[in-house]
């Protein structure tokens with residue numbers, strides 16, 4: 148049994164996911180290391196200190212630069228980046244559809260131009276699975292199309308139908324790859340992805356179809372791409388009940404601390420988002436009393452840590468005034484200290500959510516946390 152459902156509170160789930168690279172306690176926030184590193188000069192040694200459970204790397208980025216074949220030759224992504232805990236790789240689909248140059252979508256897959264050197268690359272379900280197998284990640288994501296949130300119904304229907312056909316091909320290809328002698332991680336797990344933009348009926352039908360494939364986990368994709376928070380919560384209210392409760396459910400690319408609390412409440416287990424690292428690089432730091440902009444003049448003489456009582460490597464040693472000075476002086480350390488604090492804040496919030504679920508007080512925890520963050524300092 149890979150996923151143990153330990154406890155529920157309403158629709159919120161407290162679980163434990165067993166993988167070949169160790170146990171993942173859920174709900175979990177995965178820390179995004181796009182090119183096998185978290186932007187902001189954060190090392191895997193740092194990740195161990197800031198309670199990171201899962202690192203997320205981007206298939207597209209690693210494929211176009213450095214290359215998955217070389218990473219396989221060097222022993223796989225875990226060995227390459229010196230990280231022995233779980234790694235999730237996305238399918239490359241999102242970047243292909245959003246970042247890459249002129250593209251052609253066909254039944255076989257997508258042709259696009261690399262954003263690095265413009266060279267023409269083809270990627271379909273088989274290629275995505277092969278790249279993720281070369282990387283040897285713990286969890287591989289299915290290759291799908293993420294239609295724009297506000298796409299027309301007819302487009303979304305056709306796109307979702309193709310994503311379903313692609314999922315069957317992903318499953319077959321992963322089974323083949325996992326059976327090969329020289330595969331790095333023969334226990335690699337495939338997560339399917341639910342799509343359907345903001346059309347709840349399309350999403351529910353799709354959830355029913357993909358649930359039959361009995362995959363180890365399922366994601367809700369194509370959200371946080373331009374729709375409102377209310378639309379996102381509405382989709383979750385409708386679709387999550389149709390995904391297997393005895394499997395992890397992953398909400399891709401979400402979100403703010405408030406988004407995460409709302410989504411946990413709607414049955415989501417896995418999250419990832421660039422917000423904590425991206426905001427950290429710009430001097431925006433999260434606290435239990437709201438987000439602070441350390442560039443603000445009022446922190447010039449503020450010798451308190453970013454957050455009183457925070458156990459992160461930044462707050463244990465440095466003041467707001469010093470971090471502000473580093474940011475103003477464009478010292479790399481300023482950016483790094485903010486990113487470390489923000490990831491620690493997110494990882495700690497997930498720990499608090501798990502504790503609250505264990506003790507049957509998640510509803511109260513959510514209410515208090517939202518009120519405190521809303522109130523400000």
Ligand SMILES: [Zn+2]
Nearest residue numbers: 457459462488
């Ligand atoms: Zn801190």
